[in-house]
Amino acid sequence: MGCQWVSMARETWATRLGFILAAVGSAVGLGNIWRFPWQTAENGGSAFLVVYLGIVLLVGVPGLLGEFVIGRRANKSPVGALRELSGSKRWGFVGAFSVITGLSLLSFYSVVGGWILRYLLESGAAVLGGNPAYFTNPGQYFGGVSAGTDAALFHLLFLGLTGLIVLAGIRKGIELGTKVMMPAVLVLLLALAGWAATQPNAAAGYAFFLRFDPSVITENFFAILGPAAGQALFTLSLGAGTMVTYSSYLGEDRSLPLDGSAIAVLNTSVGVITGLVVFPLLFSQGIDPTATGTGPGALFVGLAGAFSQLPAGTLIATTFFAVVTLAALSSSISMLEIPVAFLVDEYGVSRRAAVLGMAGIVAVTGTVCAFNPGIFSFVAGTLVNILLTTGLVAFLLFVGWVMGRDAIEEFSSGAGSLGRRLGTPWLFAVGVVLPLFLVFTLLTHFGVDTNIGFWPTVGLTVVASVAAFLGLRQPNSVV
């Protein structure tokens, strides 16, 4: 059959901008719009912002380049890439974790995507007349729709949209979709930020978000470090193999360091602009962001309350939820693409069958999350956190210790003099500094440092990293 031949030639991005926008689309999502403002509010405002920016620059960008180097070198999904580049099946198993991570991520993300879709439809219908139902009592409304049959149905709707885009393939689905969605997100978000600036008391919102108090950093540095690192990984879509997969569709050589920096800058800008929308709006309505709680409902309850009191609130709400829907969809497609690429690359399954099969699994696992808030929080919090951090550590150790010189070569290819100068320090960062840092933050995330003390945690970090490395060491490895 003809499609056999089509599936033989692996797809590539049509343009460089297409790749960048797809990666930005993956990065920009609920992490920026839903999680970032509340993490900032919870962890000392601008002090958190500063630490977070530092981690994005020093850990996020090098880490992103680590995933890019694997993907572009192998032109395969993470499973095939790690197996082929190492020549060992064991690394293939490590890569297979990305399939599990992608499915876990999508299981809770699609439920949140479903909530958002519901709020969008609800607000959009009310533009024609009347008020959205959630205006009356935002807290109660969210409580009613966030779990149960409604949540499951909207999850399935959101997952269906995700599946349709992925089904259309790399160029006609993901690239085209993100080329439309990302500019729309930026334009609408800037319009909202401009409008928010005109609201009374907006200045108090900016002050809350941006007031810089260095003593907050010095006093709480280690308490901020964990959440800031977690946020940086999540928002850059690192550790799941999404970025390995996306860069595996790169055809020609372009500057990975430049592309990676552009992606990080765009992603961070969206987070900051969202803060410039959310906080002035809340403060203009006298809503204290620290009082509305920081759970999954924060965006829906706090902001929905503000929308209900604003002039033209329905229109603003519709615009806002449209932005969030587009941002969430451009991320969810990158999660589904991980297991889909795995089936297509490793088993020669057609894209259609792969999408149906993998979306079918998430239809079930997501429905479980939709019905069970306890399972939802476990997946969205602990499970995803562990999978992403260990996933990234594995990718980085692979780049540093298995690929070694090849990684520098791939990093430098297309990067001009930048590549020659930065290649070696980057490899050192990726192979040694970042894994230690990530293991340390994972331990602090689980409160190990408060239980056994700071230095024992540092010791444990070193032991864990060395053990991980020895366990994964190849007979043919360069060290």
Ligand code: TRP
């Ligand atoms: N970065 C996305 C966000 O901020 C979430 C996301 C998409 C993601 N793909 C991922 C997170 C892969 C980790 C890994 O919403």
